[in-house]
Every structure is written in C-alpha cells, then in structure tokens.
Amino acid sequence: MTDSASATRLEDGSRYSFGADEFVFVELSEEMSLQTTLRVIAITDGLRDDDVPGLLDICPAHVSYMLRVDPEVLDPRDVVVLLGDLHRRCGDSSELTIHARLIELPVFYDDPWTREALMRFRDRHQAPELTDLQYCARINGFNDSEELIKAHSSAPFIATFIGFMPGNAESYQLVPRARQLEAPKYLRPRTDTPDRALGHGGAFTTIYPVQGAGGFQLLGRCAVPVFDVDHRLPDFAGEMVLPRAGDIFKYRPIDHEEYLLIRASVEETSYRYKIRETTFDLAAFTVDPDAYNKHLLEALSDD
Amino acid sequence: MIEVVAPGLYSTIQDRGRSGFYALGIPPSGAMDRFAHDAANALVGNSPEAAGIETTFLGPTLRFGAFTVVAVTGADVTVTLDGVRVPLWMSQVVRAGQTLQFGTTRSGARAYLAVRGGVDVPPVMGSRSTYVTSGLGGLQGRALQSGDVLTVGHLLIPGTEPRGGVAVPDDLVPTYPTDLEIRVVPGLCDYRLTPESVRHLYSEPYGVTIESNRTGYRLSGRPLEFVGREAPFGAGADPSNVVNLGYPVGSIQVPSGTELICLLRDAVTGGGYATVGTVISADLDLLAQAKSPDRVRFIPVSVDVALAERSTRAQRLQRITWVATR
Numbered sequence: 121m122t123d124s125a126s127a128t129r130l131e132d133g134s135r136y137s138f139g140a141d142e143f144v145f146v147e148l149s150e151e152m153s154l155q156t157t158l159r160v161i162a163i164t165d166g167l168r169d170d171d172v173p174g175l176l177d178i179c180p181a182h183v184s185y186m187l188r189v190d191p192e193v194l195d196p197r198d199v200v201v202l203l204g205d206l207h208r209r210c211g212d213s214s215e216l217t218i219h220a221r222l223i224e225l226p227v228f229y230d231d232p233w234t235r236e237a238l239m240r241f242r243d244r245h246q247a248p249e250l251t252d253l254q255y256c257a258r259i260n261g262f263n264d265s266e267e268l269i270k271a272h273s274s275a276p277f278i279a280t281f282i283g284f285m286p287g288n289a290e291s292y293q294l295v296p297r298a299r300q301l302e303a304p305k306y307l308r309p310r311t312d313t314p315d316r317a318l319g320h321g322g323a324f325t326t327i328y329p330v331q332g333a334g335g336f337q338l339l340g341r342c343a344v345p346v347f348d349v350d351h352r353l354p355d356f357a358g359e360m361v362l363p364r365a366g367d368i369f370k371y372r373p374i375d376h377e378e379y380l381l382i383r384a385s386v387e388e389t390s391y392r393y394k395i396r397e398t399t400f401d402l403a404a405f406t407v408d409p410d411a412y413n414k415h416l417l418e419a420l421s422d423d
Numbered sequence: 424m425i426e427v428v429a430p431g432l433y434s435t436i437q438d439r440g441r442s443g444f445y446a447l448g449i450p451p452s453g454a455m456d457r458f459a460h461d462a463a464n465a466l467v468g469n470s471p472e473a474a475g476i477e478t479t480f481l482g483p484t485l486r487f488g489a490f491t492v493v494a495v496t497g498a499d500v501t502v503t504l505d506g507v508r509v510p511l512w513m514s515q516v517v518r519a520g521q522t523l524q525f526g527t528t529r530s531g532a533r534a535y536l537a538v539r540g541g542v543d544v545p546p547v548m549g550s551r552s553t554y555v556t557s558g559l560g561g562l563q564g565r566a567l568q569s570g571d572v573l574t575v576g577h578l579l580i581p582g583t584e585p586r587g588g589v590a591v592p593d594d595l596v597p598t599y600p601t602d603l604e605i606r607v608v609p610g611l612c613d614y615r616l617t618p619e620s621v622r623h624l625y626s627e628p629y630g631v632t633i634e635s636n637r638t639g640y641r642l643s644g645r646p647l648e649f650v651g652r653e654a655p656f657g658a659g660a661d662p663s664n665v666v667n668l669g670y671p672v673g674s675i676q677v678p679s680g681t682e683l684i685c686l687l688r689d690a691v692t693g694g695g696y697a698t699v700g701t702v703i704s705a706d707l708d709l710l711a712q713a714k715s716p717d718r719v720r721f722i723p724v725s726v727d728v729a730l731a732e733r734s735t736r737a738q739r740l741q742r743i744t745w746v747a748t749r
Contacts, residue, residue, distance in 0.1 A: 127610060127613070135614075137608075139608070139671030139674055139701040140703045140704060141608075141704050141729040142671065142672070143672075145611050145669065151655035151656040151657060151658070152666045177442065177445035178446060179446040179692065181667060181693055182667055183657075183668075184668045186445075188671075190442075195730070196726065283446065283693035284693050284694055285448045285691055286449050287448065288448050292657075297656060303659065305661065305696070307678070307681075308681065308682060323656065349558050
C-alpha cells in the first residue's frame, strides 16, 4: 500500500493526519470488523479518562476516530505523542464484553413516504429503474424484497458509530461477515430524506433522526423517533438523543395499520420503547452467532 | 428589545459556536465568517461570547425599542437607519424607535450585526448559535421570522462605554473576491485519490454551486479519480466510499468523484465518503463569503501554516479590540 506524503503511520500501522488546525484523524483500518470497533472504543475511552486539557471532542467511528482540539491550549502536533502510547496500551480486544441496551424499533419496510422521497432522486442512484429496496435485494443475492426484509429484521444490529447528525446511530448487523448486507451509498447524496427513514449504506443501517440530506439506500420508515429535541417521550428521560454507542437494535417489521397506531401513541407522548439491559460478549458471539442472538433476543419476548 | 419587521432571506442568531458535542453528531455551528462576527462584537464593546445576527444575501429589517449601539460587518451591503445609510465595519448609535434596514449584498454572502450587550436567547449546550437542521439554539431553533421579538443581553467588555464611530482599521477590512484562493491541509483519506487527481484538486478552479449553505458548499469542476481497489468490507462499492468516519469542519469530500463538498460550521459530523483535505480555519471565513458562481482554487499548505494563519487572525482581532476599547 502506498501513502501520499500527507498521511503518516503510528507503530501499529494506524494512519493519522491533521484536519487543518483543529482536527486529528486516525484510521486504524480501511475495512469494518467488530474487533477493530471495540479497539477504537477502548482507545477513545482511554483518551477521555486522561482528561487532556484543550481536547474538545473525542469522536469514535467504526474503524477510525477523530479528535478536535483548541489549538490555543493544545497543539494538534503534540496530540500524536499521546496516541502512540495509547495505541500500545490498547492492543487486543477480542475478548471484550460490553454492557448494552437492547432496544426494539418498529419499522414499516417499503413504506409510501420513503418511496416517494427516493423516487425524486433517481438521477443520483445506481439503478434508477429499481427502488432502493429492490436494488439492495438484487445486489445481495435475494429473489425479492421480502427476503431482504426478513434477513434485515431477523438478526439484531449493534450501534458502532454515533455521528453525522444528532441521534444518528450507524449499526452493524450481528451476523457473520458472509451474511452481512452490503450496499453502496447513492452516487451523489440526496438533498432530502424523510425523518425516521431507515437507511442502509456500506454494511450499516441507520434511522435518519430528522428530515435532511443523506446517501444511504432507503428501506423503510421507523414509527418511533430516535431524536426528540424537546424530550417529550418518557424514555428520552431528559435527553434529546435515544441511541448510544454499543446499543443493540432489533428492527421489528410492522404494517401500515400498526405504523399509524404507534404514530398516534407517539403523538400523544404515551409511547414506551421496549428496552432491556443486557451484555454483549464478543467471544461468545463469535463461537455461534445465531445461537447467541437467539439468546440475546429472548429478553424482548418476555411479555 | 428588537422587533423583526422583515426577516430577510435567512437570518439566524449565531455566536462562536458550541464545543464538546461533535461525538453526538452535533456540529459547532456559530458564525460562518468568524472574523466578521468577532469584529462586530468588538466594535460595540461586547465580550467575545455575545451572540449576533448572521444574514444571508438579503438581510432583515429591524425596529429597535431602546437606545443601543450596533455594528454591521462582513458582506458589502447597503444598510440604512431610518433611511440614512450607515457605514459598515463601524459602530453606530441607534435611538429608540429607529429602524435598521439591510439591502442585498454586493460582494460577499453574509453580513453580521452585533448589538451592544448581545442578542439574548437561552444558551443550549453552552451556545446561543442556531442549528436549524436539528432545531437547536437561537430563537426556537430556527431562522428569524417577521414579528419575532429579540431581547438584548449584557455581555460587555468591562469598562467600555456605548459609542458610535468606532471603526475597524482600513487595512483589516477584508475584501471578498469572486476568485478565491482557499488553503487546505491535505490528508485524511487523500491516499484514495490518484496522484494525478491530487494535482487537479490543487490546480483546477472549482465553481461554487447554488447548493451551498451553512452545512456545506458544493463545488463543481474537473472530476477526480480514485485509486482502483477491491472495496474494503463495509465501505460500499463506489470508489469514493469509505467505512463511515468522522468529518472535520472544513473537510472536502468528493462523492463519486464528480462534485466537491466542503463541510462548514453546520457540518454533518461524519459519513461514508472519502475526505481528502481540510480548509484551514482562517480561510473558512473567506469561503463563508463565497457564492455561486464564484471560483475557488485550493492551495495545499502544512499544518504549521494553518496554525500560523490562525494566530495571525487572532492578532488582527486583538488590534480591533484594542481600537474599540481604547
């Protein structure tokens, strides 16, 4: 692999560079793996614990992270010295267990609103003659949209990157790599997406917190919000944002009728999310993912 | 008290922005042209954290309920007080009942109005800046509307008196050219571009398109090519895709190689397109004043230059503050 002069590497091969005077960007790997994500979490947790003056923002992503500094207090060039140390300390993460919340999210797949929105941006899409759902089904080797919906909704996802905009949680499905659903982002991003649209890009699913721009393939619409600026719903408990890194989401397919019923309960602020506290054990998951998920999801069927 | 008689095209309350929430997906927001905003604050004797109004192309019409001092900086625009033209980059006394009216910008895109004491709205996460995308901060999280009433605060530099005629020294008043040179620190995922495309990025002109706003500027010009590869797992098939990562404010991405997007103060904080470099803070101010169809040339510089230019900007502001508090 060749690098331009602008990227430099840490001892463990991680690339780092400067986002001008305020940002430091570190990329551990170019490809997704749960192990790398957990290592990113360990490194950025370590940085947070160090409480470095002038370090304004610590932003973990799937296989990279980004730091924002106040250059008047902390020179970005000095940050790199800290990182070498930290990367050595956080070596192996294959046996990590994390505390997690399991959250069920009701999704109306192939809904009329995201369909209307995606039809407006066919000129920016890889396959203008198909809907995003049909396109994703085809490129992932399914016979039809129904099969894709089944694959997407049966195994849970874990939130591995909180970012893009408030409430956005990109989540990675807890299935072996060979069964991961993959899709390119739009050729050029849309300038509009309905709020609560369920999108998939790369190997990640997200729910768009608010209406706005976006490049993920649109598969459906979640009936409940992940972002609530006035925290009106009881489960937001004073927060604006529902998801946190490490949350595990189960997308439950619903039809139009149930969608409208849930919307009504959200509107009258009586809706309660189905949330269960749990732990995620990477080693146990890796041994038998399907059996592990079955055990994990039992917590949601207890009432 | 200030009454919004007409809101203009897109006027928002902004200050220096919020820090510490980027990891939650909340960008800093704040004045797009930070230098102009800070200068306006200094001219009226405000402390740096005071909020003002950022206008876009066509500014607002405002009626003042009480005596105060204001200053307008940034884009070149005709501003009148009860029909009499007021100079820009200079403090101006306003009496109770007077109306301040902004016209349309002649050069530049955004003008800044500071009111002595600052526009007062409840701070959200440590800032009064409006982030319209998520409805945060400012006045109810949105742009100003006719009939809005703004309250004036008390964020002053101690010991300053209200006075008109305080001006930014001539040599510190920026001009906003239609051909811009914007300095960029190369890096991030620029290893994804072919060496030839890196050369094009730093030699060809790129035109500012109408899809340009506080979130980012879209620029059109010579397409760029990415190094061929087998897509890494999780990235998506398009050569411009990466496994989603954080986007610095000022970073440049090239979706599908066809269009450049430079993210600005209301940036999306991350996503799945390869980023190839970051505009230095000092030049974000200049870019904030660009408008379609202005042309931009990107100049590669080191992080040392980025830091030095940041200090230069801070020194210029110090001179303005010195003049204003003398």
